[in-house]
Amino acid sequence: MALKTKHPIGILGATGMVGQRFIQLLENHPWFEVAWLAASDRSSGKLYGEAAKWRLDTPLPERIARMTVQPADPAGAPKIIFAALDAAFARELEPAFANAGCAVVSNSSAYRMAPNVPLVIPEINAEHLHLIEEQPSRAESGGYMVTNPNCSTIGLVMALKPIEARFGIEKIFVTTMQAVSGAGYPGVPSMDILGNVVPYIGSEEEKMEAETLKLLGKLNVHVVTPLDAKISAQCNRVAVEDGHT
Amino acid sequence: MALKTKHPIGILGATGMVGQRFIQLLENHPWFEVAWLAASDRSSGKLYGEAAKWRLDTPLPERIARMTVQPADPAGAPKIIFAALDAAFARELEPAFANAGCAVVSNSSAYRMAPNVPLVIPEINAEHLHLIEEQPSRAESGGYMVTNPNCSTIGLVMALKPIEARFGIEKIFVTTMQAVSGAGYPGVPSMDILGNVVPYIGSEEEKMEAETLKLLGKLNVHVVTPLDAKISAQCNRVAVEDGHT
Amino acid sequence: MALKTKHPIGILGATGMVGQRFIQLLENHPWFEVAWLAASDRSSGKLYGEAAKWRLDTPLPERIARMTVQPADPAGAPKIIFAALDAAFARELEPAFANAGCAVVSNSSAYRMAPNVPLVIPEINAEHLHLIEEQPSRAESGGYMVTNPNCSTIGLVMALKPIEARFGIEKIFVTTMQAVSGAGYPGVPSMDILGNVVPYIGSEEEKMEAETLKLLGKLNVHVVTPLDAKISAQCNRVAVEDGHT
Amino acid sequence: MALKTKHPIGILGATGMVGQRFIQLLENHPWFEVAWLAASDRSSGKLYGEAAKWRLDTPLPERIARMTVQPADPAGAPKIIFAALDAAFARELEPAFANAGCAVVSNSSAYRMAPNVPLVIPEINAEHLHLIEEQPSRAESGGYMVTNPNCSTIGLVMALKPIEARFGIEKIFVTTMQAVSGAGYPGVPSMDILGNVVPYIGSEEEKMEAETLKLLGKLNVHVVTPLDAKISAQCNRVAVEDGHT
Numbered sequence: 001m002a003l004k005t006k007h008p009i010g011i012l013g014a015t016g017m018v019g020q021r022f023i024q025l026l027e028n029h030p031w032f033e034v035a036w037l038a039a040s041d042r043s044s045g046k047l048y049g050e051a052a053k054w055r056l057d058t059p060l061p062e063r064i065a066r067m068t069v070q071p072a073d074p075a076g077a078p079k080i081i082f083a084a085l086d087a088a089f090a091r092e093l094e095p096a097f098a099n100a101g102c103a104v105v106s107n108s109s110a111y112r113m114a115p116n117v118p119l120v121i122p123e124i125n126a127e128h129l130h131l132i133e134e135q136p137s138r139a140e141s142g143g144y145m146v147t148n149p150n151c152s153t154i155g156l157v158m159a160l161k162p163i164e165a166r167f168g169i170e171k172i173f174v175t176t177m178q179a180v181s182g183a184g185y186p187g188v189p190s191m192d193i194l195g196n197v198v199p200y201i202g203s204e205e206e207k208m209e210a211e212t213l214k215l216l217g218k219l220n221v222h223v224v225t226p227l228d229a230k231i232s233a234q235c236n237r238v239a240v241e242d243g244h245t
Numbered sequence: 246m247a248l249k250t251k252h253p254i255g256i257l258g259a260t261g262m263v264g265q266r267f268i269q270l271l272e273n274h275p276w277f278e279v280a281w282l283a284a285s286d287r288s289s290g291k292l293y294g295e296a297a298k299w300r301l302d303t304p305l306p307e308r309i310a311r312m313t314v315q316p317a318d319p320a321g322a323p324k325i326i327f328a329a330l331d332a333a334f335a336r337e338l339e340p341a342f343a344n345a346g347c348a349v350v351s352n353s354s355a356y357r358m359a360p361n362v363p364l365v366i367p368e369i370n371a372e373h374l375h376l377i378e379e380q381p382s383r384a385e386s387g388g389y390m391v392t393n394p395n396c397s398t399i400g401l402v403m404a405l406k407p408i409e410a411r412f413g414i415e416k417i418f419v420t421t422m423q424a425v426s427g428a429g430y431p432g433v434p435s436m437d438i439l440g441n442v443v444p445y446i447g448s449e450e451e452k453m454e455a456e457t458l459k460l461l462g463k464l465n466v467h468v469v470t471p472l473d474a475k476i477s478a479q480c481n482r483v484a485v486e487d488g489h490t
Numbered sequence: 491m492a493l494k495t496k497h498p499i500g501i502l503g504a505t506g507m508v509g510q511r512f513i514q515l516l517e518n519h520p521w522f523e524v525a526w527l528a529a530s531d532r533s534s535g536k537l538y539g540e541a542a543k544w545r546l547d548t549p550l551p552e553r554i555a556r557m558t559v560q561p562a563d564p565a566g567a568p569k570i571i572f573a574a575l576d577a578a579f580a581r582e583l584e585p586a587f588a589n590a591g592c593a594v595v596s597n598s599s600a601y602r603m604a605p606n607v608p609l610v611i612p613e614i615n616a617e618h619l620h621l622i623e624e625q626p627s628r629a630e631s632g633g634y635m636v637t638n639p640n641c642s643t644i645g646l647v648m649a650l651k652p653i654e655a656r657f658g659i660e661k662i663f664v665t666t667m668q669a670v671s672g673a674g675y676p677g678v679p680s681m682d683i684l685g686n687v688v689p690y691i692g693s694e695e696e697k698m699e700a701e702t703l704k705l706l707g708k709l710n711v712h713v714v715t716p717l718d719a720k721i722s723a724q725c726n727r728v729a730v731e732d733g734h735t
Numbered sequence: 736m737a738l739k740t741k742h743p744i745g746i747l748g749a750t751g752m753v754g755q756r757f758i759q760l761l762e763n764h765p766w767f768e769v770a771w772l773a774a775s776d777r778s779s780g781k782l783y784g785e786a787a788k789w790r791l792d793t794p795l796p797e798r799i800a801r802m803t804v805q806p807a808d809p810a811g812a813p814k815i816i817f818a819a820l821d822a823a824f825a826r827e828l829e830p831a832f833a834n835a836g837c838a839v840v841s842n843s844s845a846y847r848m849a850p851n852v853p854l855v856i857p858e859i860n861a862e863h864l865h866l867i868e869e870q871p872s873r874a875e876s877g878g879y880m881v882t883n884p885n886c887s888t889i890g891l892v893m894a895l896k897p898i899e900a901r902f903g904i905e906k907i908f909v910t911t912m913q914a915v916s917g918a919g920y921p922g923v924p925s926m927d928i929l930g931n932v933v934p935y936i937g938s939e940e941e942k943m944e945a946e947t948l949k950l951l952g953k954l955n956v957h958v959v960t961p962l963d964a965k966i967s968a969q970c971n972r973v974a975v976e977d978g979h980t
Contacts, residue, residue: 175420177442180925189921190928194976195685197422197490239484241929245442425680434676435683439731440930486684665910687980729974735932
């Protein structure tokens, strides 16, 4: 169902790989319209088409290319923000936008495990969204933060949820084989991955273990109690362009 | 320690990938000397250098290249046979050589799980070799069969054995990422593996599960009782030339 | 411009990689409708969905999956045939269909260099289609054969034509780096191409050289005189899934 | 022939990929002994084993690991220097070492095309070494510079030289397919090369063209006159770990 008047949205970290993917996926979206693009000082003030090195298969939309990149500041930003920041920047900027009254939907790992921030896969645990009410900014400015999980975690939890619901789960062993695109650009050096499997992705295993238990946890009014199960994740990088296994 | 007089040995299936590897590894061996090469009717009667398409990095030894490939028949074969046959041929030929008095050391899966055939990793379960005495050919002609495990199983059991010895093992979960060389030549089509992980290797998971339990099993005079543990293996093919993970 | 009544067409060699590509590209075509699928004795009589192992990214159209594969015989075939046969089969079957009154558009190399068969890239040498009139079948049954060039040749000639038209060409040196998909399935063994460049593609260089000169040749009423230039092609296979360079 | 007393040599840029390769190749060399290792300020003062991230297949020799990395200064350096510097650093440092009396054998492109610096493949144009006498440092301190060609150029000129000697050469067309190792580490991002051919290597084509003509040139007492031929090079990066085609 398309809306008569679309919601204007902003993208924080618009020039990076994840920001580009947001732009690609939101083009012609029935509900949302990209109205504001922000990035680091190196890019702000330039036209997006000049500031970003577009790396996706589909062409950069003309309208986006001609938008001016804004500084990463809540002043002038729309009320809905899709955040595509590195964790270090996200740690500082996402609360600033929430405090200024924005709904911040974050792709970063910075606040996924914060007790009052929902970590959500809509099909799995939409009820965790009530955690928003525990965020101080919600009462003060109406703003709040919501996060989505690590890419590998999403596929895992989609498969585990019906098993957990029907039988319960005591132990989880998971091994991933992940594409190089997940490491961003330039990311994995080709000398490391050609003819090789890299059996380590920095902090990916910790994320996968912690996030899975939170996603499968129960909401108890003010807090999510993680699933009481043992979990062990082994994450490997393989010579595949796109798509995780 | 080198022997003054080396044992002459024969290779069954000498022209295939495994047979070539036997030739490569036995060149200049201190105990064994390759004295007899046998292969299918298509190759027998030809010089080895003409019959085999040598695919290894090291050069084919001149002496081997000039040897005539023999038919796969025990008549005229040495007393020690390294067998590098496809399972279908092994099922028929290996007992024939054992019955004719040969010690058959097999790289095939055909008889690995037979109750009276030892499946051996020398560092792990050399005592299983006593199973040889349970083979009828042993009394009749002196001949017998010994097998080695699937390639992926070897690395796994080398790691599990000390854990089992010290703590015992109840459950085993294992995921492999295996190189294309394990599938022989021509093996995996490049269209299947470039930019991909193939999450299935025919009957590899079954072999890995059954062989691991037999290798970690206890010899009780006439029989090996497999380890009483649950095991689940997932075997994947990845775009790597050589070496399993 | 879409036609009110589409032309029914048939595909010879419908189950192979090229046949599948024809089906994919002709789905929803404004002029043509796939009405007849033929393949070897191994497949004929079965439903297409059972006979063909579909390997393309887009789904096999339901309507096609339920069509019965016909024997490769002109009886009952439509008047327009897209032929996707190996050269050996094409040599025999394509003239049979032309003699039976069909317009045979061939993707095979079998008759590309025949003096009375047009080898055509529409943007380059559409006038060569007059060669059809030199084919005996044209007068007898109305049927005829038309061929398209080797895949690598097309890109080359598209680039050379304007240069030839404006300046003339005396010598051509061309080097290709071709994807594994061009070798069909199973095609190139992964052990040959991972971490490698294969500097030889059987008969590809000869095709590229001969076809380029014919495509750039002049039609002189009954015959095409090839371009009078020297040409040298080097064709390499590289570890790329799709797309030639 | 091994020397009784080996020549002590130094390596400039010892921690990089080329420097590591020098160490690997000079280990157990019959004439030379690595006696001095220098690198940038970031590494100097540390033990080599701590300063360098060793990336080669063979182990880092223990003796080398325990050597202290020196600053890149001629004071204290041996009389023979193998230089493995980026061109920008080479431009400054190589003449400084030559002026200080060292024989500098350079792997960098900085001075390959300088009129008084020999660019040499020993099998091809050893007589070009007389250019050393044209360097002012030669008379002043005894020091001088010698360079070797771009990696791709070496294979090309080895093939061209006998043709040039026997028939002469008027035109050269060359296309390369080069491994990712040639770009150093981290070098080519895996997202750029997996499933791809990159038809551009920065300034590689210019080097290959100019260096080939100089290598095949004639020494006329004080100067080398480059070969009078037309040359066109196209350099491509392919998904191969090691080795150029």
